[in-house]
Amino acid sequence: MTNKKKRSHLEKVMKWMAETSNHQPNGISAAAVDPLAWLNSQDPTCIDGSSFVTQRCLDLHKAKYNDLDKAQRTVFGITIIQLRARLADKLNVTANDVNESQWHTQLTRAMKSGQPADFSWNNTHKQCNIKVYAVEKLQPRCRQLHNLIFHDNSSCAKVRSKLLPTLNTNTTKCISLGGGPGFDHVSFCIAAQFLYDIQPHRNELLPKRIKTEVYDLYNHDWKPVMQSLGECFDDEKHLTMHHVDLRLDLANEAHEQLRSSLPSVDIICVQYVLHENASYLINDQNQIIGVMKDVFVTAPVGTVMIITDSSNKLFRCLKDAAKENGWRYLCAEEQLMHEGKRRAYLGPKSFLVLERLKCIGT
Secondary structure: OOOOOOOOHHHHHHHHHHHHHHHOOOOOOOOOOOHHHHHHHOOHHHHOOOOOOOHHHHHHHHHHHHHHHHHHHHHHHHHHHHHHHHHHHHHOOOHHHHHOOOHHHHHHHHHHHOOOOOOOOOOOOOOOOHHHHHHHHHHHHHHHHHHHHOOOOHHHHHHHHOOOOEOOOOEEEEEEEOOOOOHHHHHHHHHHHHHHHOOOOHHHOEOOEEEEEEEEOOHHHHHHHHHHHHHHOOOHHHEEEEEOOOOOOOOOHHHHHHHHHHHHOOEEEEEOOOHHHHHHHEOOOOOEOOHHHHHHHHOOOOOEEEEEEOOOOOHHHHHHHHHHOOEEEEEHHHHHHHOOOOOOOOOOOEEEEEEEOOOOOO
């Protein structure tokens, strides 16, 4: 008896993605396809045309969602483990350093006080070296954003549309606020490469190039760590470090580079930085102030903003500011209420995805 080799989840995804080329309009057979958008369009309950759909048909369709979820997680896991090992070696961070890290305690204290943690080289706590933080948090921080990118909702579909491969060289410009050593860049690049690898006509396409500007209060301290991460990821040319102080206005002279970059940005990512600065980011009327307020006003139409945090305490204020400036928003609560149940999702519990639809007052 011959044993058939069991296909991996990635092989299954590539097999059913090949079917998408049969449904492309004439002349654009090589157009990139968002796998989740494709699956949603093939929902048996929508395209069958009858009132009865067999359970087997439903199960087969559901299995494709599972294959996609498992495939992207597996690819991410393999990539990030290899990257983490290279980064630890380059920064001379040992497993014992990570095990003894006290960053969780420091970050918890910052979250409770609403004041930023100390990410400087001068941090006197011997178990709070930023090189250790970069290695310790690389996998969980990148994983949460990566999983959110593949969340099955219309707002995350907008994010994926900016990461899909194209026929010609094209760049997606990202701004990472409070982005430390460049975690967001890694997540976007791994997602973009996965979306390229599963395309049936990838030989006719080019992977989307991701260019990320990281803005951080401790930019001078993070820069050498970011450069090491870029070298380990073979992408140091598209990852740069700049200064931002979220407590100040965008008009502050320290924010010249951010003012220059905002009008052409595609994606803004703000991960795990707002809550620890909460005491500086809202006024007595619970209104967002500082750089975040100005970003809502300045970012161009079509910009997608991703916010994740350890708490949704600021989300009401952020949603109010977004609505006032022509953004639409989606967070976990709206996902459950308006777009049905979530499929195989284990990303951040507190997230906010925003898209700017129009400029108001201009």
